[in-house]
Amino acid sequence: STSDSVVTLLDYGAGNVRSIRNALRHLGFSIKDVQTPGDILNADRLIFPGVGAFAPAMDVLNKTGMGEALCTYIENDRPFLGICLGLQLLFDSSEENGPVKGLGVIPGTIGRFDSSAGGIRVPHIGWNALQVGNDSDILDDVGNRHVYFVHSYRAIPSNENKDWVSSTCHYGESFISSIRRGNVHAVQFHPEKSGGMMFYSKVGLSVLRRFLDPKSSSKQVIACLDVRTNDKGDLVVTKGDQYDVREQSNENEVRNLGKPVDLARQYYKDGADEISFLNITGFRDFPLGDLPMIQVLRYTSENVFVPLTVGGGIRDFTDATGRYYSSLEVAAEYFRSGADKISIGSDAVYAAEEFIKSGAKTGKSSLEQISRVYGNQAVVVSIDPRRVYVNDPDDVPYKVIRVTNPGPNGEEYAWYQCTVSGGREGRPIGAYELAKAVEELGAGEILLNCIDCDGQGKGFDTDLVKLISDSVGIPVIASSGAGTPEHFSEVFETTNASAALAAGIFHRKEVPIQSVKEHLLEKSIEVRM
Numbered sequence: 328s329t330s331d332s333v334v335t336l337l338d339y340g341a342g343n344v345r346s347i348r349n350a351l352r353h354l355g356f357s358i359k360d361v362q363t364p365g366d367i368l369n370a371d372r373l374i375f376p377g378v379g380a381f382a383p384a385m386d387v388l389n390k391t392g393m394g395e396a397l398c399t400y401i402e403n404d405r406p407f408l409g410i411c412l413g414l415q416l417l418f419d420s421s422e423e424n425g426p427v428k429g430l431g432v433i434p435g436t437i438g439r440f441d442s443s444a445g446g447i448r449v450p451h452i453g454w455n456a457l458q459v460g461n462d463s464d465i466l467d468d469v470g471n472r473h474v475y476f477v478h479s480y481r482a483i484p485s486n487e488n489k490d491w492v493s494s495t496c497h498y499g500e501s502f503i504s505s506i507r508r509g510n511v512h513a514v515q516f517h518p519e520k521s522g523g524m525m526f527y528s529k530v531g532l533s534v535l536r537r538f539l540d541p542k543s544s545s546k547q548v549i550a551c552l553d554v555r556t557n558d559k560g561d562l563v564v565t566k567g568d569q570y571d572v573r574e575q576s577n578e579n580e581v582r583n584l585g586k587p588v589d590l591a592r593q594y595y596k597d598g599a600d601e602i603s604f605l606n607i608t609g610f611r612d613f614p615l616g617d618l619p620m621i622q623v624l625r626y627t628s629e630n631v632f633v634p635l636t637v638g639g640g641i642r643d644f645t646d647a648t649g650r651y652y653s654s655l656e657v658a659a660e661y662f663r664s665g666a667d668k669i670s671i672g673s674d675a676v677y678a679a680e681e682f683i684k685s686g687a688k689t690g691k692s693s694l695e696q697i698s699r700v701y702g703n704q705a706v707v708v709s710i711d712p713r714r715v716y717v718n719d720p721d722d723v724p725y726k727v728i729r730v731t732n733p734g735p736n737g738e739e740y741a742w743y744q745c746t747v748s749g750g751r752e753g754r755p756i757g758a759y760e761l762a763k764a765v766e767e768l769g770a771g772e773i774l775l776n777c778i779d780c781d782g783q784g785k786g787f788d789t790d791l792v793k794l795i796s797d798s799v800g801i802p803v804i805a806s807s808g809a810g811t812p813e814h815f816s817e818v819f820e821t822t823n824a825s826a827a828l829a830a831g832i833f834h835r836k837e838v839p840i841q842s843v844k845e846h847l848l849e850k851s852i853e854v855r856m
């Protein structure tokens with residue numbers, strides 16, 4: 328294992344730290360046990376699950392020199408997580424069979440819950456909600472949910488230690504449930520025991536995960552609605568096979584999978600983290616002429632409270648009467664109607680080609696303008712690439728990768744050609760080159776489709792998703808090809824995608840969004856429940 332997946336554990340042998348070991352292994356970490364004070368000083372991240380009583384624990388720490396090493400480690404702001412007694416030992420002293428002197432890192436004395444005063448039972452055993460402060464970081468997913476406590480002694484918030492306190496909890500009185508300063512964290516509750524129930528969405532484990540991998544945040548599941556007007560003139564949600572949305576039988580009708588607003592509401596109720604509308608004929612019809620799409624956004628945003636993204640036809644446009652509309656006007660109308668983000672397809676390809684050719688930013692592309700006015704978090708670039716196999720990486724002037732599954736003629740390499748106009752026209756630029764360029768130009772996110780996989784239900788193109796998500800610093804949404812919940816865990820386990828998007832399986836009710844999320848949780852992939 329690499330040092331990224333090793334966690335150092337300080338277990339001085341006083342009691343049961345088995346569950347914490349199990350929880351860490353479950354999260355995919357291997358454990359290095361502290362043998363000497365040097366192991367503490369050399370740790371990349373250290374977990375100290377204090378067990379037993381205060382005095383014998385301090386005894387061991389003092390005799391072995393580990394107490395001193397701990398203080399140095401913490402003073403140097405090294406990643407530290409204390410649990411239960413591992414929090415209490417950081418304080419000046421404890422009244423437990425004492426007074427006993429503690430490590431003295433945090434001002435205050437650990438005292439016993441007063442059962443007579445609060446009419447409470449001691450020890451405090453059970454699930455309680457926390458009052459989490461702004462700067463809690465590893466508690467971000469805990470919110471006001473319940474975590475598991477078992478203890479008779481507690482630290483009390485005071486003026487002297489208020490800079491350390493990141494959450495408090497009430498049990499007869501207010502006590503300190505967690506502390507945080509920089510990289511140093513400690514919790515009074517048991518994160519390794521606070522995750523048993525699906526209902527609590529493994530809050531405890533999320534505390535451990537956030538400590539171990541501060542860059543992690545929960546993965547998102549996005550439902551995508553490809554919207555267009557059918558031949559009867561109704562706005563419908565459709566879905567293609569490799570971008571072909573017409574039925575093979577039935578007069579070649581546009582496939583109709585439901586009404587946009589109804590489906591968006593349904594997916595919101597089912598737990599979608601975001602809804603994406605793509606006006607898939609926007610490249611040919613002027614979107615502001617397409618008032619139904621604006622209506623869809625207005626109605627949807629009335630009771631769907633997750634981010635809404637809308638794309639299709641965002642570019643400068645001159646209508647039949649000669650009136651000129653800038654892409655900013657189009658975007659502004661979408662934002663006013665309830666969109667949180669807009670997504671740009673074809674126009675971003677042209678802008679990227681131009682930028683790569685000239686090496687200079689004009690500031691005039693729709694991407695640059697919208698990003699400048701609304702911020703880059705509001706601009707998604709939707710890429711529609713098609714896989715092109717090659718025998719030799721030097722065959723084309725684009726980024727070529729070795730593919731997991733060779734091409735039809737045994738080709739071991741491929742590049743991903745960008746297309747415009749809904750996949751109808753291939754352009755002289757690869758998905759890799761496009762992604763790097765649009766990041767430069769101000770895109771805040773990439774929606775990465777793959778025409779070969781679209782509607783096939785055989786899984787995401789993880790080669791492509793890995794290539795792009797490793798090459799840019801902005802979030803990448805994996806799209807095209809989801810057929811089962813396992814395809815979602817696969818793409819999150821093998822690439823750095825931040826979100827995964829699907830359409831067909833949700834529209835055809837083959838896999839509910841809840842099942843995808845439950846599956847991800849079972850695989851210890853953090854999601855919002």
Ligand code: 1PR
Nearest residue numbers: 551570607610639640672673709749782807808829830831
């Ligand atoms: O070029 O700025 O007007 O934007 C047009 C937008 O419309 C682009 O975002 C482009 O991706 C989209 N689009 C255009 N034509 C089609 C089509 O299908 N004929 N749909 C189209 C793109 C692809 C995905 C789809 C996933 C998941 N849809 O968004 O939802 O592949 O599908 P799956 O889970 O069923 O496999 P512009």
